[in-house]
Amino acid sequence: MAARDSQFPKLDVREATKVYHTRSGDLLAIDRCSLAVEEGEIVSIVGPSGSGKTTLLWSMSGLHHLTSGEIALDGQRVDGPHPDISMVFQDANLLPWRTIVANIRFPFEIKGAKPDTAWIDQLMHRVGLEGFGQRMPRELSGGMQQRVALVRALSFKPSVLLMDEPFGALDAFTREEMNHLIEEIYLDTRTTIVLVTHSIDEAIFLSDRIVVMSARPGRIANIHRVPFERPRSLEIMGTKEVFDLTHTIKSEIVGDQISKARNRKNAANLSKAS
Amino acid sequence: MASSDAIPDFKQSPDGGGEVGVANMSGLAAGPGIKSAREVAIIALVAVLVIGGAELLLLAFGVPQYVLPRPSEIAWALVTDFHLIAPHLGHTLVELISGFTIGATVGLILAAVITQFPFAEKIITPYILLLVTTPMLALVPLLILRFGFGYEPRIIAVALASGPMVMINATTGFRRVDSAKIALARSYGASTLQIFWKIRAPMALPMIFVGLMVGSIFGLLTAVGAEMVGGGFGLGNRLTSYSSMIQMPQFFAVVLILSFLGILIYMIFFLLAKRYASWEA
Numbered sequence: 001m002a003a004r005d006s007q008f009p010k011l012d013v014r015e016a017t018k019v020y021h022t023r024s025g026d027l028l029a030i031d032r033c034s035l036a037v038e039e040g041e042i043v044s045i046v047g048p049s050g051s052g053k054t055t056l057l058w059s060m061s062g063l064h065h066l067t068s069g070e071i072a073l074d075g076q077r078v079d080g081p082h083p084d085i086s087m088v089f090q091d092a093n094l095l096p097w098r099t100i101v102a103n104i105r106f107p108f109e110i111k112g113a114k115p116d117t118a119w120i121d122q123l124m125h126r127v128g129l130e131g132f133g134q135r136m137p138r139e140l141s142g143g144m145q146q147r148v149a150l151v152r153a154l155s156f157k158p159s160v161l162l163m164d165e166p167f168g169a170l171d172a173f174t175r176e177e178m179n180h181l182i183e184e185i186y187l188d189t190r191t192t193i194v195l196v197t198h199s200i201d202e203a204i205f206l207s208d209r210i211v212v213m214s215a216r217p218g219r220i221a222n223i224h225r226v227p228f229e230r231p232r233s234l235e236i237m238g239t240k241e242v243f244d245l246t247h248t249i250k251s252e253i254v255g256d257q258i259s260k261a262r263n264r265k266n267a268a269n270l271s272k273a274s
Numbered sequence: 275m276a277s278s279d280a281i282p283d284f285k286q287s288p289d290g291g292g293e294v295g296v297a298n299m300s301g302l303a304a305g306p307g308i309k310s311a312r313e314v315a316i317i318a319l320v321a322v323l324v325i326g327g328a329e330l331l332l333l334a335f336g337v338p339q340y341v342l343p344r345p346s347e348i349a350w351a352l353v354t355d356f357h358l359i360a361p362h363l364g365h366t367l368v369e370l371i372s373g374f375t376i377g378a379t380v381g382l383i384l385a386a387v388i389t390q391f392p393f394a395e396k397i398i399t400p401y402i403l404l405l406v407t408t409p410m411l412a413l414v415p416l417l418i419l420r421f422g423f424g425y426e427p428r429i430i431a432v433a434l435a436s437g438p439m440v441m442i443n444a445t446t447g448f449r450r451v452d453s454a455k456i457a458l459a460r461s462y463g464a465s466t467l468q469i470f471w472k473i474r475a476p477m478a479l480p481m482i483f484v485g486l487m488v489g490s491i492f493g494l495l496t497a498v499g500a501e502m503v504g505g506g507f508g509l510g511n512r513l514t515s516y517s518s519m520i521q522m523p524q525f526f527a528v529v530l531i532l533s534f535l536g537i538l539i540y541m542i543f544f545l546l547a548k549r550y551a552s553w554e555a
């Protein structure tokens with residue numbers, strides 16, 4: 001375990017605010033979100049659809065320019081894509097005209113670096129994809145494609161891994177498998193991970209902390225600590241502690257939506273009455 | 275900066291938006307796939323029946339040669355007169371290949387450049403549509419006045435006919451932006467040029483092949499048409515000359531060569547597309 005040698009958090013989100021300028025007007029997607037992700041931590045972001053999870057994650061990756069606020073990596077301001085930050089996108093996002101190997105080498109090609117073949121082979125072995133290098137993406141199942149995406153994201157040893165609903169399109173079993181895989185790789189590399197997910201189970205199984213966002217505007221509503229030791233077994237998922245935590249987070253997400261809907265209804269009634 | 279704010283969650287059809295109707299001929303690229311020996315046998319049998327049937331019918335009804343020659347007469351003319359036709363085939367190929375190369379190159383470059391600038395695209399597209407829909411043959415008499423009866427007017431006409439076809443299809447291809455794939459490249463720090471060569475160009479490739487195929491066929495039509503308008507050489511010139519001399523077997527021999535040329539062009543681009551852009555199928 002790397003000793004913390006810095007007074008800075010690994011990834012520091014300070015008052016991040018993003019306004020989208022659209023044809024139908026401005027939209028405040030995230031509003032003054034602050035979050036300090038520590039080195040070697042796994043943080044999940046959950047929240048209702050449209051609460052700005054993707055926006056927040058893309059801002060962390062440097063793919064978005066914030067309207068105000070800033071993101072810092074090891075205390076250094078992030079302006080644009082950073083070589084130490086890697087992103088796993090929703091549905092694998094492989095390039096269909098390239099073989100699996102060529103897909104995994106893509107980041108190196110862009111960076112003009114020599115691929116670290118030993119490390120890539122090790123990762124391929126770890127995710128059970130040896131011998132699939134020369135296949136085309138369409139020949140692989142969804143789960144396998146997502147594992148390729150994971151290998152691609154880790155191939156250049158980033159110190160931060162950002163994942164946007166990486167397993168959203170997978171069935172429950174494959175998803176569980178992927179969660180174990182992530183934990184295993186994490187225990188090996190201690191990569192700092194930020195994960196957007198719709199699954200509270202997944203968030204609890206993987207994370208040290210869970211960030212709950214509320215919608216319109218997207219704000220950080222609450223942050224929960226998940227106290228279990230790693231490696232975590234599936235048994236913990238049946239404990240009362242997990243049950244309570246799940247319930248709390250669920251009601252925070254659903255409650256937020258219900259109260260917003262109620263407010264809209266009240267407002268509508270008021271305007272009707274006047 | 276619309277592109278930098280794009281989000282992969284937006285369910286974008288991989289075909290992209292706003293395809294130009296006339297340009298979308300991807301059906302051509304699908305091509306026929308011949309599967310078994312049995313299919314080949316049936317196809318051959320039908321061909322024999324059609325050709326043999328035509329032969330017999332023409333014989334039975336005593337259709338004179340100057341109206342419609344029998345297949346055997348056409349085949350014989352092809353054998354005996356090929357050495358007379360071959361130089362003209364060469365001329366047509368020169369016009370087609372040089373005109374198409376010029377047109378396709380300019381078309382591809384223009385497509386690549388204007389799709390980087392949406393506003394330029396809006397300005398230029400109507401003119402390209404005009405070029406696509408106007409038969410370039412109409413300009414040939416004018417070109418002949420200016421350039422004489424040599425290769426030049428024909429090469430220009432071929433370039434003008436094939437270039438816009440290539441361009442409009444390539445534009446459709448380059449417009450197929452998949453924001454998630456572009457974001458992927460950007461997340462590794464890709465430059466605009468890298469995004470073009472590593473994402474946009476490969477994504478456009480299937481449509482580029484369709485454009486090259488349609489463009490070259492249009493080029494062939496235009497080359498032959500231009501040869502019929504004026505000048506003493508080329509397969510089109512042979513058509514007018516043989517028909518005016520009522521040498522119908524030779525006339526149809528030339529038609530046969532032209533069909534063969536068309537099919538050859540189709541096959542070349544079909545195979546190229548299969549080799550380099552089959553990932554889409």
Ligand SMILES: Nc1ncnc2c1ncn2[C@@H]1O[C@H](COP(=O)(O)OP(=O)(O)OP(=O)(O)O)[C@@H](O)[C@H]1O
Nearest residue numbers: 020022029048049050051052053054055279280281
């Ligand atoms: N490129 C964009 N242009 C304009 N508005 C956008 C853009 N991207 C997102 N939005 C809007 O910003 C808000 C937050 O979107 P975002 O995608 O970050 O939410 P999310 O929490 O990831 O939602 P989901 O769970 O559905 O993925 C939404 O209201 C969305 O419509």
Ligand SMILES: [Mg+2]
Nearest residue numbers: 053054055283
């Ligand atoms: Mg999202």
